[in-house]
Amino acid sequence: MSKVDTSIYRNSYKHNMCVEMLKEGFHKSFEELFNLIEQRKRKRLEAGVDSVLWHEKSLEEQSEKLDQLWLHLTKAEAALRVGKWEEVYAARHQLAQFFLSTGDQWLSDHFFKSALETSLNIRLDGGRREAEANCNIGLALERNEQYKLSAEHLEKFHQLSVGRNWTDEASLPHSSAACQHLSRIYTALSDATSDLQEKQNYLNKAYSVAKEGSDPMQEAKAALKLGQNYELMKDSETAIEYLNHSLETAQDLHDNELIGEACEALAKSHQTQGNVSRSIECLEIFAQTSRDSGRKTELVNACNCLGVIYNTMGHYDNAVDHFTSAYQVSNELGELSEKSAVLLGVAQGNAMLNAFKHNMEIPRRHMMDRIIDWKNERCNEFGNPLPTVHMSQPPTPPRVPDPTEPFRQVEGSDLIVTE
Amino acid sequence: MSSWQHVKENESTQAQEELERSRQKIQTALKAAKERSNKNSNSNDDIDTKFNQLQNLGIKLLDILRDSGTDQHPDWINLTERMCQLLSPLEGSMPFMSSSEEREIRKKDLLTKQTKMMELTRIIGRKLLFEGKHNQAVPAAVQSLRFSIDVHGLNSVNLVPSYLILAEASIGLGKLSQGDEYLAQAEWTVLKSPDATAAVKSKLYRNIGLLYAAKGDYDNALRMLSEDIYHASKEWGTTDIHACGGYFHMANVFFRQNKMDVADSLYSQVTDNWFDFLKESVQRKIASPAATGLLGPTEKVELDDVVMLDEAQEAEAMQMLNAVLDIREQSPKQNNLSIAKVCHTLSMLYFLLNDIQKAQELSSKAQDASSRLPTNVETVSVPTFLKLSHEKSTVRT
Numbered sequence: 023m024s025k026v027d028t029s030i031y032r033n034s035y036k037h038n039m040c041v042e043m044l045k046e047g048f049h050k051s052f053e054e055l056f057n058l059i060e061q062r063k064r065k066r067l068e069a070g071v072d073s074v075l076w077h078e079k080s081l082e083e084q085s086e087k088l089d090q091l092w093l094h095l096t097k098a099e100a101a102l103r104v105g106k107w108e109e110v111y112a113a114r115h116q117l118a119q120f121f122l123s124t125g126d127q128w129l130s131d132h133f134f135k136s137a138l139e140t141s142l143n144i145r146l147d148g149g150r151r152e153a154e155a156n157c158n159i160g161l162a163l164e165r166n167e168q169y170k171l172s173a174e175h176l177e178k179f180h181q182l183s184v185g186r187n188w189t190d191e192a193s194l195p196h197s198s199a200a201c202q203h204l205s206r207i208y209t210a211l212s213d214a215t216s217d218l219q220e221k222q223n224y225l226n227k228a229y230s231v232a233k234e235g236s237d238p239m240q241e242a243k244a245a246l247k248l249g250q251n252y253e254l255m256k257d258s259e260t261a262i263e264y265l266n267h268s269l270e271t272a273q274d275l276h277d278n279e280l281i282g283e284a285c286e287a288l289a290k291s292h293q294t295q296g297n298v299s300r301s302i303e304c305l306e307i308f309a310q311t312s313r314d315s316g317r318k319t320e321l322v323n324a325c326n327c328l329g330v331i332y333n334t335m336g337h338y339d340n341a342v343d344h345f346t347s348a349y350q351v352s353n354e355l356g357e358l359s360e361k362s363a364v365l366l367g368v369a370q371g372n373a374m375l376n377a378f379k380h381n382m383e384i385p386r387r388h389m390m391d392r393i394i395d396w397k398n399e400r401c402n403e404f405g406n407p408l409p410t411v412h413m414s415q416p417p418t419p420p421r422v423p424d425p426t427e428p429f430r431q432v433e434g435s436d437l438i439v440t441e
Numbered sequence: 442m443s444s445w446q447h448v449k450e451n452e453s454t455q456a457q458e459e460l461e462r463s464r465q466k467i468q469t470a471l472k473a474a475k476e477r478s479n480k481n482s483n484s485n486d487d488i489d490t491k492f493n494q495l496q497n498l499g500i501k502l503l504d505i506l507r508d509s510g511t512d513q514h515p516d517w518i519n520l521t522e523r524m525c526q527l528l529s530p531l532e533g534s535m536p537f538m539s540s541s542e543e544r545e546i547r548k549k550d551l552l553t554k555q556t557k558m559m560e561l562t563r564i565i566g567r568k569l570l571f572e573g574k575h576n577q578a579v580p581a582a583v584q585s586l587r588f589s590i591d592v593h594g595l596n597s598v599n600l601v602p603s604y605l606i607l608a609e610a611s612i613g614l615g616k617l618s619q620g621d622e623y624l625a626q627a628e629w630t631v632l633k634s635p636d637a638t639a640a641v642k643s644k645l646y647r648n649i650g651l652l653y654a655a656k657g658d659y660d661n662a663l664r665m666l667s668e669d670i671y672h673a674s675k676e677w678g679t680t681d682i683h684a685c686g687g688y689f690h691m692a693n694v695f696f697r698q699n700k701m702d703v704a705d706s707l708y709s710q711v712t713d714n715w716f717d718f719l720k721e722s723v724q725r726k727i728a729s730p731a732a733t734g735l736l737g738p739t740e741k742v743e744l745d746d747v748v749m750l751d752e753a754q755e756a757e758a759m760q761m762l763n764a765v766l767d768i769r770e771q772s773p774k775q776n777n778l779s780i781a782k783v784c785h786t787l788s789m790l791y792f793l794l795n796d797i798q799k800a801q802e803l804s805s806k807a808q809d810a811s812s813r814l815p816t817n818v819e820t821v822s823v824p825t826f827l828k829l830s831h832e833k834s835t836v837r838t
Contacts, residue, residue: 026664037671044667045660047695047703049688049710052670053679060678103702 036082039092050102051095055088058132081129090120107143111151114140118158127165134158153182153196160203169211176204180231201235204228205244212247218255225251229264242271242280250287258291265291278315282308282324289327302331322352322362329365338373345369463522467503470525474500488547491591495551495558498584499528502562509569509577516752520568524561527554552592559588559603564752566606571756575613582606598637601627605648612652624649640683643672647687659694666691682718682754685711689761696768708765712783715762719789726793755794762787781810 030038036059043052059081069075081087094113101109118133138155156179163172180200188196208228212221225248232244249264265288272280285308292301309324325348332341345366352362474496503521566581586603593599604627611620627645631637650665670687677683692707750758766783769776784807791800 029668040671041664041667044670044691045663047663047691047700047707049670049691049707053674056671056674056679103706 034082035085036088039088043092043096046096048096048099051092051099054095055091058129062128087121087124087126090117094120107140108147108151111137111140111144111155115155115158127162131162131166134162148186149182150186150188153179153186153188156182157196157200157203160207164203164207164210169207169214173204173207173211176200176207180204198235198237201231202237202240205232205235205240209244209247212251218251221251222248222255238271239275239277239280242268242275242277242284245271246280246284246287249284249291253287253291253294256294258295261291262288262295278311279317279320281311282315282317282320285311286323286327293331298331298335302328305331318351318355322348322355325351326362326365329369333365333369333372338369338375341369342366342373460518463518467518467521467525470528471500471503474525474528488544488551492551492554495554495588496528498587499524499558502565502581502584505577505580506565509574516568520561520565524558524565527557527561555588555591559585559592562588563602563606566603566610567753570606570609570613571753573613575610578606578610578613582610596630596633598630598634598641601630601637601641601645604630605644608648608652612655617652617656620652624652639672639676643669643676643683643687646672647690650687651690654690654694654697659698662694663691666694680714680717682714682758685714685761686757688714689764693764701772708768709779711761712765712779712786715758715790716782716786719786719793722793723789750793758790762790777810777813781807781814784810 033041040052040056043049043055062081066073066075066078094117098110098113101107101113114133114137118130118137121127121129121133134155138152138159141151141155144151156175160172160175160179163169163175180197183196183200186196190196190199205228208224208231212224212228215221215224225244229241229244229248232241235241245264245268249261249268252258252261252264265284269281269284269288272284285304289301289304289308292298292304305324305328309321309328312318312320312324325344329341329344329348332338332344345362349362349366503524506517506521562581562585566578566585569575569578569581582603586600586607589597589600589603604623608620608623608627611617611623624645628649631642631645646665646668650662650669653659653662653665666687670684670691673681673684673687688707689711692704692711695701695704695707762783766780766787769780769783784803788800788803788807791797791803
């Protein structure tokens with residue numbers, strides 16, 4: 023047994039690997055690897071015992087990852103010595119992809135970053151690798167939810183790839199990919215802020231890049247978001263414009279979900295504009311598409327909206343119909359929806375109002391008796407047919423609720439109306 | 442200006458006087474010690490015996506040092522003076538007083554003296570090595586080994602530095618097999634003791650690596666130097682100047698193997714690490730106001746704080762950077778950028794060591810090299826310490 027064998031047996035895998043690397047003269051690889059491990063160790067200590075980092079398996083203990091690092095880092099360094107930057111880039115990119123697949127984001131981030139730095143030295147490819155590296159960094163930042171920085175890199179990517187005929191493995195042009203990523207990032211940025219004007223700016227950007235990115239689906243989504251925001255900013259007219267656009271595209275694509283959302287938003291906008299019939303139309307489409315595609319939550323939503331509108335307009339029977347179906351569907355969903363139940367109750371109350379009024383308006387002793395009876399014994403006889411000719415006039419209510427209900431609910435329904 | 446010169450002259454004469462005084466002090470102390478050692482040759486207790494031994498060894502070493510002509514340089518005088526202080530009699534060693542407490546006191550005093558002696562002899566040994574006086578380094582190292590055995594026992598990691606000096610001296614004298622033996626001894630000690638620090642290991646492996654390199658066994662040399670770098674990085678970090686030695690020797694091995702690209706990359710690493718370190722030191726030296734003050738002594742104190750290099754490192758830096766510069770200048774395709782960087786680094790080193798003339802020389806060399814670069818290449822950015830050194834040089838001349 024030689025001295026070398028014993029030391030290999032005695033030392034850790036990392037130790038042996040470092041020595042092996044250095045022995046071949048790959049000191050830069052050693053430095054990078056060593057510092058990566060140390061840096062992570064320090065971070066872990068800083069984060070403390072309670073953190074997620076604490077339970078992370080150290081890189082030192084994962085020999086297959088160390089092997090990958092060894093292989094590609096030394097490859098990169100060998101290429102670096104002879105000035106082949108393309109190969110350096112390829113090796114670093116490969117490492118980043120590998121660590122992305124193993125879920126070690128900090129490592130993939132590191133290598134994407136160094137790949138970008140490397141790409142700046144490649145001169146003869148027209149900036150293609152720089153563009154791709156920017157894209158990768160942008161996506162890495164997106165994974166870390168640093169949207170602003172991510173947007174910067176993706177803008178660079180966009181700028182570099184515009185007008186070029188570069189494509190990725192799936193033959194999607196880089197420029198379109200850039201637009202699609204950017205649109206997504208801008209949307210995320212707008213979601214993150216609560217300032218309407220800022221949202222507006224981001225959504226405008228998102229919409230314009232989406233239009234450029236030639237993905238109709240994304241464009242429609244961006245338009246929908248933009249429209250909704252316009253509505254929030256009390257500009258219903260512009261909102262309707264964008265929403266209509268979104269709806270048309272969605273219909274072309276036969277995407278029921280998007281159609282539903284667009285219709286819902288449109289209905290709201292129309293309603294604020296006072297165009298109730300158009301609003302109802304939209305909601306009907308919304309309900310229909312939801313029913314067709316079997317998305318029940320949306321169906322409940324649509325029915326409730328319709329119900330509210332009919333209720334406001336005084337079409338109580340229609341309202342009851344819609345609320346009933348909303349109530350049934352939400353029961354089917356298994357979640358006890360209080361909202362649907364209450365709305366149904368209100369509508370039913372409203373629908374019964376007429377019958378109750380008739381009862382109250384007939385100035386007969388008979389009726390007085392009934393009311394007094396009810397006062398005395400709480401026996402409910404309002405629904406019984408009246409012994410006079412007048413009795414046939416009022417339609418018999420389908421179900422008799424608790425007599426106190428109408429009063430309470432009339433108030434309640436008032437509230438809904440003003441809403 | 443004239444007052445400046447005056448101050449400087451005054452200072453130098455003062456320093457001379459001081460040196461003379463310490464030289465005399467050493468003489469008298471040495472004489473006294475010799476007398477004592479002659480008188481006390483028949484001592485009756487173990488502490489006395491040990492102390493006598495210490496005294497004798499010290500005297501012997503001082504004689505050797507004087508014979509090799511080291512009493513001219515202020516650094517050496519400083520060291521010998523410190524040694525003479527250790528040769529003074531033990532505390533409370535008066536005749537007819539041997540209570541147990543008194544014995545304890547003497548024992549403690551002996552121990553501190555031995556420890557100090559160990560350190561001092563080690564420093565002396567190392568310094569002799571750097572000056573190339575391998576013959577004289579051997580007794581110094583043997584003494585340091587003896588003292589460390591006295592203090593720490595036979596199986597301690599603390600013996601390793603002494604072994605290393607011994608090994609290096611032997612290798613320097615061309616006795617490779619003897620050097621090998623010492624190194625094997627050191628390695629065995631390190632392996633046996635789990636508390637050996639990475640720093641010690643780094644030094645040990647560097648020496649073993651150098652021995653292999655001297656024997657021409659490049660493969661093993663590289664392996665050992667890799668171990669050195671690994672342990673140094675563990676202790677101080679990968680870009681620290683402590684790791685530089687490993688990189689440098691490794692580069693030399695690759696150079697001898699004719700693997701120029703690797704050697705080149707490693708030499709650059711050495712230069713870069715030193716450059717960064719010295720740049721920081723220079724910046725701190727410039728920033729500290731006392732360094733530009735008129736009074737000499739404060740400047741000296743400040744310098745000690747700022748440089749943070751011990752003599753060994755100083756010599757190492759000098760050796761490494763000059764070697765790199767030589768190689769750079771002699772390589773067939775001259776890389777002006779790296780030449781400029783080495784020159785700048787050396788210039789900063791000389792500046793920190795207060796050798797202003799050399800600093801300027803190298804700085805202008807660096808500028809020469811940078812001016813030969815194409816204009817679109819970035820040149821090295823250095824702190825502007827030379828303006829300061831211009832002023833100083835005008836003052837001195």
